[in-house]
């Protein structure tokens with residue numbers, strides 16, 4: 001019963017992806033209506049698969065006019081929003097060589113769009129004592145070769161979650177984040193040539209549970225954070241990473257036995 005979102009309207013940014021679809025599916029399963037905002041027209045097919053409780057609204061989250069138009073449509077079709085999931089991202093990143101324009105574009109999509117959505121939805125989230133879930137990543141906490149922009153944007157999302165939680169608590173809005181590990185998704189599928197078994201084999205070295213995560217496994221934690229079951233949870237980051245973040249350099253080479261050799 002605590003997981004019920006009956007009568008609630010959720011907005012999922014970046015809803016055209018595998019992870020976005022899984023999040024929407026979980027929220028709909030709990031009774032919510034869900035607006036999927038995405039620049040990718042593939043979101044229409046996702047909404048169709050999800051059924052009548054889903055609404056796809058094409059939107060460039062980095063553009064204020066597009067955002068205003070999209071929210072007007074959401075309000076008209078689904079009413080006030082009480083749950084906001086900031087999931088959209090770009091992986092635009094060329095490490096050291098990334099030009100200023102790429103930095104600004106990526107931070108605009110990955111971070112600033114979440115702020116703009118929260119600003120525009122603040123009054124209705126407060127009126128319904130709603131919740132926000134931000135997507136950060138394992139990439140927020142460690143250096144990753146050749147990647148500068150994306151990890152910085154995800155670290156910013158972790159800090160944004162703390163700032164939002166602090167300033168929105170008085171309005172009754174809870175704000176938390178999820179930090180997924182490698183999750184079966186468009187980007188992983190592309191890199192692995194669609195070979196799931198290969199992706200799991202490579203992921204096994206980096207995740208204690210020996211495989212990739214499923215989009216649905218990330219979605220279950222988002223659902224929890226959106227629900228009344230998490231009524232005393234705010235400002236928290238939930239690792240959904242199969243143990244990636246607790247693994248130190250000693251995992252495969254225990255240091256004490258080696259010292260005693």
Ligand SMILES: NC(=O)c1ccc[n+]([C@@H]2O[C@H](COP(=O)([O-])OP(=O)(O)OC[C@H]3O[C@@H](n4cnc5c(N)ncnc54)[C@H](O)[C@@H]3O)[C@@H](O)[C@H]2O)c1
Nearest residue numbers: 014017038039040060061087088089135137180182183185
């Ligand atoms: N895939 C993973 O293994 C993984 C790991 C850790 C964290 N994450 C996080 O999970 C979330 C989803 O990741 P994913 O791999 O499914 O990403 P993805 O690239 O498949 O999806 C991101 C979505 O954002 C949309 N988007 C990009 N720019 C936009 C814009 N300007 N306006 C509107 N929509 C825009 C894209 O069209 C896309 O549908 C991200 O926040 C990512 O950081 C993913």
